[in-house]
Amino acid sequence: xxxxxxxxxxxxxxxxxxxxxxxxxxxxxxxxxxxxxxxxxxxxxxxxxxxxxxxxxxxxxxxxxxxxxxxxxxxxxxxxxxxxxxxxxxxxxxxxxxxxxxxxxxxxxxxx
Numbered sequence: 001x002x003x004x005x006x007x008x009x010x011x012x013x014x015x016x017x018x019x020x021x022x023x024x025x026x027x028x029x030x031x032x033x034x035x036x037x038x039x040x041x042x043x044x045x046x047x048x049x050x051x052x053x054x055x056x057x058x059x060x061x062x063x064x065x066x067x068x069x070x071x072x073x074x075x076x077x078x079x080x081x082x083x084x085x086x087x088x089x090x091x092x093x094x095x096x097x098x099x100x101x102x103x104x105x106x107x108x109x110x111x112x
Contacts, residue, residue, distance in 0.1 A: 003089040004036040004096075019043055019111060021096065024104040026064050036096050038089075040112050046086055052109075054078050065109040069101050 010018060010031065018037040020030065043049070052059040055074040059065050067075070079090045100107045 001092050003042055004038050004092050007031050007033050007035050007037065010037050015039075017041070017112060019109055021093070022108045022110060023100045024108065025066060025106060026108040026110065030110065036093065042089075046089065048086070048089075051075070051078055051082060051086065059109070060111050062111045065111070066106045067109065068106045072097055072101070072107075 004021075005018075017040040019040065020032075021036040021038070022029075022032055023034055049059070049061055052065075052075065055078050056065060056067060056071050076090065076094065079086055097107060
């Protein structure tokens with residue numbers, strides 16, 4: 001992957017400035033082994049807040065945001081109007097999200 005890293009990779013960096021994408025509903029646990037992580041610098045450089053808030057108005061940069069399959073579908077449609085780099089980032093997320101929705105009815109984004 002180019003943009004996202006795994007929890008194992010994050011542990012090696014000792015960093016905490018990551019958005020954590022967790023499968024399912026947040027249960028007050030952080031840095032789960034099956035999470036995907038996106039560094040804050042990438043998120044900010046690509047101005048992803050505007051992409052997320054375009055389809056998920058309650059997106060919380062600093063808090064907890066649950067994303068249902070319908071919202072994710074709308075998010076994917078919004079991404080198609082963005083630049084190639086954002087589309088590439090979302091292609092990485094899409095693989096993970098597709099697998100997530102086979103088991104869970106949402107995923108959670110934990111903000112910074």
